[in-house]
Amino acid sequence: MSEMTVEPGQGGARTRALVAAGIGRRYRAERRFRLFGLVAIVSALVFMALLFASIIGKGYTAFVQTEIRLPISYDVAVIDPDGVRDAAEMRRANYGKLYRDGIQSLFPTVESRNDRRLLNGLVSSGATFEIRDAVISSPDLIGKKAEIWVPASDDVDMLVKGRVDRNEPEGTRRVTDKEIAWVDALQKDGRLESRFNWRFFTQGDSREPELAGIWGAVAGSFLTMLVTLVLSFPLGVATAVYLEEFAPKNRWTDVIEVNINNLAAIPSIVFGLLGLAVFLQFFGLPRSAPLVGGLVLTLMTLPTIIIAARVSLKSVPPSIREAALGLGASKMQMVTNDVLPLAMPGILTGTIIGMGRALGETAPLLMIGMVAFIVDIPHGFTDPATALPVQIYIWADSAERAFVERTSAAIMVLLAFLIVMNAAAVILRSRFERRW
Amino acid sequence: MKRTLAVAALATVAFAGAAEARDQIRIVGSSTVFPFASKVVEQYGKTTSFKTPVIESTGSGGGFKLFCAGVGVDHPDITNASRAIKSSEVETCAKNGVNKITEITIGFDGIVVADAKNGPTFNVSRKDLYLALAKTVPDPKGGDKLVPNPYKTWKDVNASLPANEIEVLGPPPTSGTRDAFTELVMDAGCAEFPALKALSKSDPKAFQAACQGIREDGAYIEAGENDTLIVNKLVENTKALGIFGYSFLDQNADKIKGAHIDGVAPTFENISSGKYPVSRPLFFYVKGEHVGVIPGIKEYVAEFTSEAAIGADGYLPQIGLIPLTADKLKAAKDAGKALPTNVK
Numbered sequence: 086m087s088e089m090t091v092e093p094g095q096g097g098a099r100t101r102a103l104v105a106a107g108i109g110r111r112y113r114a115e116r117r118f119r120l121f122g123l124v125a126i127v128s129a130l131v132f133m134a135l136l137f138a139s140i141i142g143k144g145y146t147a148f149v150q151t152e153i154r155l156p157i158s159y160d161v162a163v164i165d166p167d168g169v170r171d172a173a174e175m176r177r178a179n180y181g182k183l184y185r186d187g188i189q190s191l192f193p194t195v196e197s198r199n200d201r202r203l204l205n206g207l208v209s210s211g212a213t214f215e216i217r218d219a220v221i222s223s224p225d226l227i228g229k230k231a232e233i234w235v236p237a238s239d240d241v242d243m244l245v246k247g248r249v250d251r252n253e254p255e256g257t258r259r260v261t262d263k264e265i266a267w268v269d270a271l272q273k274d275g276r277l278e279s280r281f282n283w284r285f286f287t288q289g290d291s292r293e294p295e296l297a298g299i300w301g302a303v304a305g306s307f308l309t310m311l312v313t314l315v316l317s318f319p320l321g322v323a324t325a326v327y328l329e330e331f332a333p334k335n336r337w338t339d340v341i342e343v344n345i346n347n348l349a350a351i352p353s354i355v356f357g358l359l360g361l362a363v364f365l366q367f368f369g370l371p372r373s374a375p376l377v378g379g380l381v382l383t384l385m386t387l388p389t390i391i392i393a394a395r396v397s398l399k400s401v402p403p404s405i406r407e408a409a410l411g412l413g414a415s416k417m418q419m420v421t422n423d424v425l426p427l428a429m430p431g432i433l434t435g436t437i438i439g440m441g442r443a444l445g446e447t448a449p450l451l452m453i454g455m456v457a458f459i460v461d462i463p464h465g466f467t468d469p470a471t472a473l474p475v476q477i478y479i480w481a482d483s484a485e486r487a488f489v490e491r492t493s494a495a496i497m498v499l500l501a502f503l504i505v506m507n508a509a510a511v512i513l514r515s516r517f518e519r520r521w
Numbered sequence: 522m523k524r525t526l527a528v529a530a531l532a533t534v535a536f537a538g539a540a541e542a543r544d545q546i547r548i549v550g551s552s553t554v555f556p557f558a559s560k561v562v563e564q565y566g567k568t569t570s571f572k573t574p575v576i577e578s579t580g581s582g583g584g585f586k587l588f589c590a591g592v593g594v595d596h597p598d599i600t601n602a603s604r605a606i607k608s609s610e611v612e613t614c615a616k617n618g619v620n621k622i623t624e625i626t627i628g629f630d631g632i633v634v635a636d637a638k639n640g641p642t643f644n645v646s647r648k649d650l651y652l653a654l655a656k657t658v659p660d661p662k663g664g665d666k667l668v669p670n671p672y673k674t675w676k677d678v679n680a681s682l683p684a685n686e687i688e689v690l691g692p693p694p695t696s697g698t699r700d701a702f703t704e705l706v707m708d709a710g711c712a713e714f715p716a717l718k719a720l721s722k723s724d725p726k727a728f729q730a731a732c733q734g735i736r737e738d739g740a741y742i743e744a745g746e747n748d749t750l751i752v753n754k755l756v757e758n759t760k761a762l763g764i765f766g767y768s769f770l771d772q773n774a775d776k777i778k779g780a781h782i783d784g785v786a787p788t789f790e791n792i793s794s795g796k797y798p799v800s801r802p803l804f805f806y807v808k809g810e811h812v813g814v815i816p817g818i819k820e821y822v823a824e825f826t827s828e829a830a831i832g833a834d835g836y837l838p839q840i841g842l843i844p845l846t847a848d849k850l851k852a853a854k855d856a857g858k859a860l861p862t863n864v865k
Contacts, residue, residue: 173570202834210836214567250775257638257774292560292840369595372547373575458559460566460573469545469575479578482747483556484772484841489749 140500144493150282150295151237151245153208153271155187157216158230170224176217184212184235191276192267200263207267209236211296234280239294239487241268245279248486259486285494289460290476294487297480299495301462305375305455305470306444308463312379313386313443318436320383321390322425325432328391329398330420349388356385357452365453372454373469381449386439393435397428430517437510441503447474473499543594546574546821550584550601551697553630553766554803557837558601558825564836565824571817576601581697588806589614598811598818602804603630603697606864621809622864625822625856627831629843631767631792631800632702633779634689640759641683643675643780647798650782651710652678653687654741656734665716670736690744690751691735691764701801702764703733706782709798752777767792767800768841792843800843809862819860826857 161168164178185205189195195204212235219233220226236242243249244260245268255262271277288298324345332338360381364370370377401424409419450456456475463470471479477499480492548558555578566573577597579587584600589610606624614622634650636643652658653675657667675682692699711732712718721728735741744751748765752773755763762780770779770787779787783798791797805825812818824830831837831853833844845853856863 177568253775257778259772259775292556292563365595371543372595373577454575454577457575457577458555458562459575460563481749482552484748484766484768486772 140493140496144490144495144497146246146248147285147490147494148282149279150284151242152234152278152280153188153237153241154232154234154276154278155184155208155212156190156230157183157187157233159183159220159226159228161228164220164227172221175221175224178217180217180220181210181213183216184208191271191274203261203264204267206238207241207264207271209238209293209295211236211291211293234278236284236295237277239485240264241277242295243487244268245272245277246490248490285491289462290458290471290479291460292458294483294485294491297488297491299473299476299498301459302471302473302476302495303498305378305459305463306472308375308466308470309378309382309455309472310440310444312376312466313382314436314440316379316383317386317390317439321387321436322394322432324387325391325394325398326420326425329395330416330424345388345391349392352448353385353446354448354452356381357449359384360449361452371467371469373457373459373471374467375455375463375470376466377453378450378455378470378472379466381453382443382446385446385449386436386443389439389442390432390436393439394428394432397431397435398424400431401427427519430513434510434514437506437513441506441510444472444502444506445474445499447472447478450475473502544816545572546599546815546817547597548574548576548599548601548805549579549587549597550577550599550805551581551603551803552578553581553603553697554601554627554805556768556840557627557803557842558805560836560840561821561825561830564830565817565821568824569817569820571820574599574817574821581700585610585613585806588808589617589619591617592619592808592810594815596808598808598815599821600806602806603801604700605802605804606806611864619808619810621862623807623809623856623860623862624804624864625807625826625853626802626804626845626849627825627842627853628803628837628845629792629800630803631787631797631843632698632705632764633767633770633787633799634762634764634782635755635770635777635779635787636762637755637759638776638778640755640778641685642778643682643762644784645679645682645780646783647706647710648713649675649679649682649710650706651713651732654689654735655707655711655732656736657731659714659716665714667731670738670740685760687740688742688758688761689740689764690742690754690761693743693745698764698766702799703735705799705801707732707735766841767843771841789843793846803842806864807860809860812860822857822860826854828854 160183163182164180165171165175167174185208188204188208189201192204195201215235216233237245240249240259241264244251244265249258249260251258251265260268268277284296285298287300288296289301291297328338328341360377364377364380365372370380405423405427406419409423410416414422447456450472454469455471456478457469457471458479459469459471461468473495477492477495480488480495548562550558555576559576562574562576565571581600581602581604584597584602585606587597588600590596606622611622614620634643634645652670653672655670658670658672660666660668661671672678672687674684674686676684678687691702708721708728711728712721717728717731720731744754744763748769751763751765752769755761756776763777767787767789770777771789781787785791785797787797787799792800807818807822827835829835831842831844832850835844838844844850
């Protein structure tokens with residue numbers, strides 16, 4: 086306390102001297118701190134840019150697919166030998182022969198059996214089913230000749246997209262010299278083109294990269310998220326409102342609060358195990374169903390929503406509540422008419438962020454059988470389904486090179502969904518949030 | 522409380538709607554067979570009037586666990602495996618009422634040791650691989666005592682190999698590929714030492730302990746189940762070797778090359794003829810109790826065992842399955858038709 090009693094002038098000089106001596110150090114410390122912050126942000130941005138560049142660089146080519154225009158003669162003898170136009174009978178016809186005849190008619194000089202097989206291999210085996218579907222949907226094609234675009238095989242696709250090195254010696258290349266010559270000839274005739282890959286957005290999974298699509302996974306994710314939203318939003322908000330507005334503050338509510346906070350930090354695989362034990366083994370719900378996936382993800386998302394909702398309810402000033410009660414509103418009316426609407430932007434933001442996290446989860450789905458190869462598009466909550474991140478995982482683990490670009494393209498689709506959801510959260514917050 | 526009750530109520534409502542009979546085949550099992558089986562499933566779904574079956578990749582062990590858990594719509598109909606069913610698993614099956622099991626061999630898978638295409642050429646024996654990767658090896662100074670693996674470079678192991686540090690990326694212990702590698706390479710390499718070979722007869726447990734441990738000092742890197750990742754890492758690091766299934770070598774021959782093992786190159790022909798020492802059969806198992814109850818099982822098995830699928834020119838060999846020899850193929854087709862109970 087001795088400084089306090091010293092004369093002001095003297096003490097001031099001393100303080101000034103002390104400040105002057107330290108000021109350089111303090112400024113340096115501040116500059117260092119700002120530099121660290123800047124470096125942290127810049128490196129985060131650089132890594133994000135690298136991530137995006139790598140994903141987009143690998144994936145953008147998946148949005149186009151190499152297709153071949155084949156002349157097909159829809160031979161009555163092959164499709165409908167009895168001439169009765171029976172749909173079931175027509176589905177079983179040998180459509181593979183039609184496309185093989187088509188490609189061979191373009192290269193009549195190819196005769197040996199092995200070369201012909203190689204030539205047939207330029208076209209995806211999926212051509213069989215596309216020709217079949219064309220015939221079933223318009224039976225007047227039968228007996229006529231027409232040109233049809235069918236997908237090329239994944240090796241041809243990779244060649245056209247420059248992912249197969251033509252300078253590589255033939256022995257270690259996926260595509261032989263003969264095949265390259267045929268592809269070049271087709272390209273010169275205008276029979277080979279890169280066209281928009283609609284299959285990628287409309288088909289389910291496939292072992293053939295050129296036929297594989299994400300629609301099955303998107304539909305599965307949508308159904309799962311719908312179940313999660315419908316269950317977790319009302320439950321989460323109701324829990325938060327009760328705990329915040331009605332529940333007495335005693336040891337029990339403290340215990341519940343601590344438990345909810347702990348649940349938010351539990352690794353997601355644990356929820357998967359819980360789902361396996363409770364929903365599958367105890368309730369006997371079907372495996373791989375979006376219903377069960379949604380239930381498991383609800384358990385995972387609930388704590389996030391409850392915590393976010395409680396924080397937003399807390400941030401509504403007490404004066405609003407008091408005013409409502411003072412005007413004669415019941416507690417229920419106060420909550421539903423005044424407090425909840427004001428807290429809603431924050432609650433919705435928390436919900437969207439929780440849903441975003443749930444959308445990207447694979448671990449809990451592993452235990453309940455949603456990590457699976459599923460071709461059919463799910464139409465209901467108990468149909469077997471998979472989810473977008475699972476689809477990415479399955480493709481990333483496939484040997485065919487063409488799945489690399491599809492993996493990246495699926496990541497782009499998932500990221501697009503997440504960005505849209507987060508943007509919605511940001512917009513909701515900035516539009517409707519009220520500051521006091 | 523409210524929350525739990527509501528969830529329970531909803532689950533019960535849903536349960537009532539979902540417990541009806543299943544009209545779709547459910548398949549579980551090996552991740553090695555998964556790409557082949559999923560191709561068959563797709564073909565089957567597109568060419569028959571049945572629903573496309575659902576396949577989960579659970580690993581061979583996980584597949585048997587689910588498969589043997591019981592009979593009924595909640596349990597899978599078929600499990601794929603990259604190893605034969607164990608007697609303990611047959612017992613579990615029997616305990617849960619699964620008695621009619623048909624085993625069908627569909628082909629072979631080669632396990633390759635590969636490195637980047639511009640890396641050094643490796644021509645290793647199984648003994649070299651054992652010495653390079655085992656946790657404990659016979660003392661290099663002589664004697665039968667086991668010592669912690671002292672080898673740092675391939676040259677230390679065998680003077681004819683390059684002087685690169687030992688760095689091998691391979692599957693984790695949960696993988697069927699790892700099981701097969703342990704059995705086909707480590708055990709075989711180990712048995713080249715007379716003292717250890719004697720041990721395998723007198724005390725199989727001690728033999729396993731001595732031979733099957735993989736070193737944990739950083740020379741063997743567990744790279745997860747993702748073989749694509751291993752291939753990419755090999756391209757980055759030309760001195761490293763990787764262990765994975767043949768189909769990844771087949772698809773990436775422009776990036777990586779397979780090491781010769783005991784002087785035999787990992788080619789399609791060598792694996793198929795049995796010359797290449799590190800190959801294993803692949804199977805699937807059908808639950809006889811479900812045949813005729815779940816629609817389409819017979820037809821699915823017929824598709825899988827058809828010439829068009831697993832024959833030498835079939836669509837599975839095109840994506841890397843090593844086809845069966847003619848007599849085994851015939852046996853598989855016959856088993857596929859009759860579905861005999863051949864696992865006891």
